[in-house]
Amino acid sequence: MADTPRFRRAPMPNRAPATVADAGAVRLNKRLADLGLCSRREADEWIERGWVRVNGQVAPMGLKVTPQDRVSVDRQADAMQAQRVTILLHKPVGYVSGQAEDGHQPAVTLIDARSHWRGDASQQRFSPAQLRGLAPAGRLDIDSTGLLVLTQDGRVARQLIGEDSDIDKEYLVRVAYGDVMADVQAEFPPAQLARLRHGLSLDGQALRPAQVDWQNPEQLRFVLREGRKRQIRRMCELVGLKVTGLKRVRIGRVLLGQLPPGQWRYLGPREGF
Structure with missing residues (x-):
């Protein structure tokens, strides 16, 4: 041969x-x-x-x-x-995605052998060398929880946050409307829901169309293809909603699933965004 x-x-x-x-x-x-x-x-x-x-x-x-x-x-x-890893973390509230700021710890400090989820099916083992160059591929603000991707692989980062990225991200967002915190759906005007889907601008730039629907009477489901700073919270403010809880549950084809808060797993060899 x-x-x-x-x-x-x-x-x-x-x-x-x-x-x-x-x-x-x-x-x-x-x-x-x-x-x-x-x-x-x-x-x-x-x-x-x-x-x-x-x-x-x-x-x-x-x-x-x-x-x-x-x-x-x-x-x-x-x-x-092949040795570069991509890690999926369930970021809790109180951690920042990137560099430490205002005394808050970055999410990467949660990555160690003890917090590696036992349900990880990848069969990879943690090594401290995997922390070198490990960086978040996208943001999830300090008040939000859910799926955060950290990677050593520039191809993954480019796919998720490159200028031409078209990967969608799904969020579950609990909201209040003025003093209304229960059955918000019944009080919130349908015309304002339509504005959330398309018609808002942030920082002088029109937002791309979004999928926004009621998941239950107090919770909206957002699917976005862009990631402006604190975008969902600011969108909600423009239509009179206040976000009381925000969780990212999907990035592309990768789901948060049963991953517990504060724990992480590897992106498997057969998984992709």
């Missing part, structure tokens, strides 16, 4: 043949990220290690490439990517 080639050819983008205007090529790290192989930061690391070749030659940092250039990646990069 023949040996496995050390380098694998990166997929060619679906592009028309180059024109004269196409000669102003893109940086190699952007090309690798656009192909979905890694993040730009990871691409720079691969290039620095000599793991990327362009037209058969080891690529230097800062190189620009055209769609016609042949890009190949060392198998060692695949091995490094």
Whole structure:
């Protein structure tokens, strides 16, 4: 049996043949990220290690490439990517998603062997090395609970929070309407519900259409395809609602499920957003 080639050819983008205007090529790290192989930061690391070749030659940092250039990646990069983990945390209220602020602990401090959910079916074992470069891929504010993704994998981060991300996120939102805290649905005007679905703006920018429906008389279900800061709370304020509880229960195809608050599990090898 023949040996496995050390380098694998990166997929060619679906592009028309180059024109004269196409000669102003893109940086190699952007090309690798656009192909979905890694993040730009990871691409720079691969290039620095000599793991990327362009037209058969080891690529230097800062190189620009055209769609016609042949890009190949060392198998060692695949091995490094395979070791990167993505963690699903049920964030409790009182923790911030990112850097510590105002004395509040970041969610990543909850990740250790003791808080690893026993129901995790991935069969992966925790190692402190998995905390290096582990960062949240999206926000969940301090007053909210539910599914938070933390990842070492730039591909996952790009998929969830990249400029072209189209992954939807589902929330259950308990609300009050003025002094009304029970059977809010009966008192809340249908026209205002329609505004929640489409027609609101934040920070001078129109919001994308959202799915908003009553889950029960005191709780709304939101499905969003964007993530402005404190978006749901601010949307509700614009129509006279006050959020009294907010929980994210789904990101794309990944459900919070039975994961207990303060515990976490790995994204399984057959799972995807």
